[in-house]
Amino acid sequence: MPTTTKNPFHHLQWDSDGKAVFHTADGDRFVKDVAEVVEIIQAEEAKKAGSSKVQTAVAALFRALDEWIVANRERITAAWLTEHDRALLLLVVQKSDTYDQALSESLVSLDERLALDAEIAPLRVDTLAIPSWGDAPQSTFLSRRLQLRRKLG
């Protein structure tokens, strides 16, 4: 079993059951609870809030993200959970290659939910929608440590 503190995480996908499949830099593949991964990524917050609160927060976070992704599936081509600026980041690639106001307004509503939901509060989460111009732009915003891609199908 690889040690999660030394190897950077790489993505496969997250599922609605809270499991994520990872590839490590040295080629191992393993399944972990998403909550455990988030706890490692947000170690400082986990230390403050306690492990059980973080697990509850992650479950609530994934419910909120899943609901938003399903509701906006027609407007996006990909969604990742990654990290940026010492916070978790929902990164979505929008279908339109020009400004999509409805998607932006929907993301602000999600931001409000993430900020005000007491269960999610131990986690720091941001959201960002980027245009879809191939792989290079999105890789700019994906952390090497955490790249969980949500199945859209």
Add this chain to the structure above:
Amino acid sequence: MPAWTDHLALASRCRSAQEVLHQNGPHSEWIVAIAFYEALHLVEAVAASDPGFQHDRAVTHMERRELIYQHDRFKAIRLAYKELHRASLIARYMEGGYLATDRFFAAPNLHQLVVVGWLGAVRRWAAAELKLPDIASPAAMAPPKG
């Protein structure tokens, strides 16, 4: 820690810089980036002017975001501020920043969308909050001469 008036001065410098850039050729990626920083300083000015926020130290983008989402006083500018931040990220970090900015925000409408629209919303809000109407005066909203 800067006082709220210091943040206003910095916002004013951002506005001047936008005008200079606008008059000297196509610099959409920097106009967008500086527009975001003007908005940031207007938010900081409002927060620093209210002792209730205990906004007495430098904060990260994430901490500022929490301030904006956890207090109703900032509700009116959540969308505009988020869009300015997003535009500045796209402009600065996406491959070919100026091309990305021009294409995504439809270059001919860039001023209308970014400066009059989003930044205008933050300026009007800050003008009302700080009771300083000059921040959002018609002159401040006009397209720079170029």
